[in-house]
Amino acid sequence: MEEQEEHADPPYILIWIVLLVLTLAEVGMSLYMNVPKFWLGLGLILMAVWKAVLVAMYYMHLRYEPARLWILAISPLPLAFILVLAVISEF
């Protein structure tokens, strides 16, 4: 039981290489660069999110699924942010 798959195979290996490069960049930035904490945190989070999005889009196939599915998939994220941001304001 498949849904429409009239697309070429996703570039799995290319994505793998990008993930590898980003991982090395992250480790490098964290251990070997002298970056102020804020920019370090921001840069690392951006790279991590980039990797996560790649995995979701290509390995979990979201790029090729109906739009309603990825809308469903991201629905809990606002809740996560609300919880964390609201409680951080306590401290």
Added chain:
Amino acid sequence: MSTTTAMETHTGTAEHHELSFIRKYIFSTDHKMIAKQFLFGGLMFLALGGALAVMIRWQLGFPGRPLPMPLRILFPDTMAPGGIILPEFYNSLVTMHATFMVFFALMPLMAGVFGNLLIPLQIGAEDMAFPRINMASFWIMPVAGFIMLASFFVEGGAAGAGWTSYAPLSTSGEWTGVYMGQILWLVSLIILGFSSILGALNYVSTVINMRAPGMTWFRIPLATWSIFITAWLLLLAIPILTGGLLLLLFDQTIGTAFFRPEGSGEPLLWQHIFWFFGHPEVYILIVPAMGFVSEVIACRSRKPIFGYHSMVVAMVSIGFLGWVVWGHHMFQSGMNPLLGMTFVVTTVVIAVPSAIKTFNWMGTLWRGNIHFDTPLLHAVAFVALFIIGGLSGIFMASAPVDIYIHDTYFIVAHLHYVLVGGSLFGIFAGITFWYPKMFGRMMNEGLGKVHFALSFLFYNMAFFPMHNLGVQGMMRRIYDPNQYEFLQGLQPLNTFISISIFCFAATQILFAFNFLWSLRAGKVAGNNPWKSNTLLWTTPSPPPHGNFPEMPTVYRGPYEYSHPDREEDYWPQDEPPATTGSGGETVTTPTPELVPGG
């Protein structure tokens, strides 16, 4: 290429192999049997929760007096020596009363029973999307329930830190005297969470993917809508609780300090985690009842529901807004006042969709051809009592007012108005309305009306005065208010409330008797004794395995009652617009709504 699985057409039950007793009644994957299992379990725990309430009220109504015989001999000296309830046991009573009621009675009755019973039948499906996961979802509950019950019998007794289990009271047994019991409480709820999550994912998937042709989103009956929204709340809120419970369990057992101040832990974090779950939880406990009430009021008034679309939008709004009001449970916690102010605003806003629903129910009743049968009576009582509960909520929404009434009996009054006046009467409406479909027989009307009237009377006699108690300063969870001189004058009121509760509890025997007696001796119900429009009522009572002989087609919404073009005052959803093909088969010309993609 097809996008979905076509349902195999069942040509009746003759084709199905006969299941063994165990596969049919114990380990069943049929959603209707699972609904009955949840009903049996939920009602048992409701009775237990009620018994615990009776004990609480005994202490408050007749403080320090020994329990009457035969209750006196049931309790060991660690709980009630000589029949006199100990303060530590009282703490366990208030904790466990709420725990059993919320987690083992209301949630199974709301989501477990009616989610399972209504969804496939109302959307025209043969069963849930994942029947075996459904079965697992049920069986987790008795396991968790057993552990929770067992906690009464361990040394130190059952959990005594409130159903909210605030740290640091709950992280150590130093102050409650409860050690193992608190751990078992956590373990039980962690396990129970899986039941909710599995059930929720089943409901969400089934409603999205298994609606019969023509059942567009805005033709779904409000009962199914309400459970669909509730399922989303369960799916996303319960895991947060589970995470928090696990961390609290580690604090209690292996000595971490997530919430323990002595290790730089943050007790306030526990409150935030708990209430981030806890607020959606209360909507989980009321939204399904709103759905049942909509069905009953429309059907028994013989009128379309007033504002069907706004009913849906209101429930969805409640679902969304319910995530951003949790701080109103914490106004007095020492939280950041600016954050608190934000919660005041969001809490006041969330009253609006509930109010819209209330006006819509009233608009439905207005000038309706109302049949005052038992389901309708319970449904109207829901509306009235929910209004009272909602109004007290407006007071509590204001943080400055809450300074005065937080943790008093005003809060207890509010929560019981929405959970008993609201949820429980909603459940009674649901049970009395759908009993014929579940069991093939009608419940006794006369007895039902007596049960309703006495319940309504005793309920209000018991809980309305609690608003008064709270404003006069009586605090929650207190064993002996008479230790404070300023509260001593409230004893007569407390005694009055206790007696009202005892009468309320005794009245429920009528319901139990009606329920059991009607199973065998009730009037045989046909397919559609209430003349309702939903697909559920097109099936036999009770429906066979597979529900529908063939997949129904839906032509209209569920609330076409008293339509001017019709002779009958109802118009079932699956009745075709009157065309028959030459070969005798029903030929349906696709209307735009029937074409997939919509």
Added chain:
Amino acid sequence: MSDAAVTTMDRKPMPGMMVYNKKLGMWVFLLSEVMFFTSLIGTYVILRFAHPDHWTDPGVVLNVPLTAVNTFLLICSSVTMVKAFASIQQGNQKGLQMWLLATILIGATFVGVQAIEYNALLGEGFGPVLDLYHAVGRGNPHEGPSLGGPLYGATFYAMTGFHGAHVTIGVLCLIFVYIRSLRGAYTQDSLEGVEVIGLYWHFVDLVWILLFTIVYLI
């Protein structure tokens, strides 16, 4: 869709999410998992905000290079999983079995490395328990000063421990799927089981990608 009359036998349910039930079910389940990890990761973020002195600079206590390799391994296992699914999409049974086995072995290795890492950390005094916390850091003598605080340990083990538990469950499910594949249970037309376990596995990888960054590198 033609506008000729549709007979009753042709009827299908409404299109809904436009993916098959099992796939929708797995996605819906994963949403609950997102919320579960939110509670754990949220606790970490909040506690770190409240008590930053409990944390050290990256790499002082935790073994970043080893875990970076472990991260790479887990990413590789996502690739093998994807190859397994691509195999059965083409009806290649042997390919399916081979790539599933590779995923299992790499997944098990990941858990193994984590276990070894836990052992080393506990030996260096870095643990979750308040009263036992005395983290001397990597390569330091046992009598050295305690670095960071117990919240560091507690949140570390909570987040990575539950993630590891999810990986373990994933490996067990993959073994189940692998055994079924040896019996020819999956074909080009019946590969739902492979796809849904794949979704779970990628999700576990995705969570680790985020965890690795915020736990080890920040």
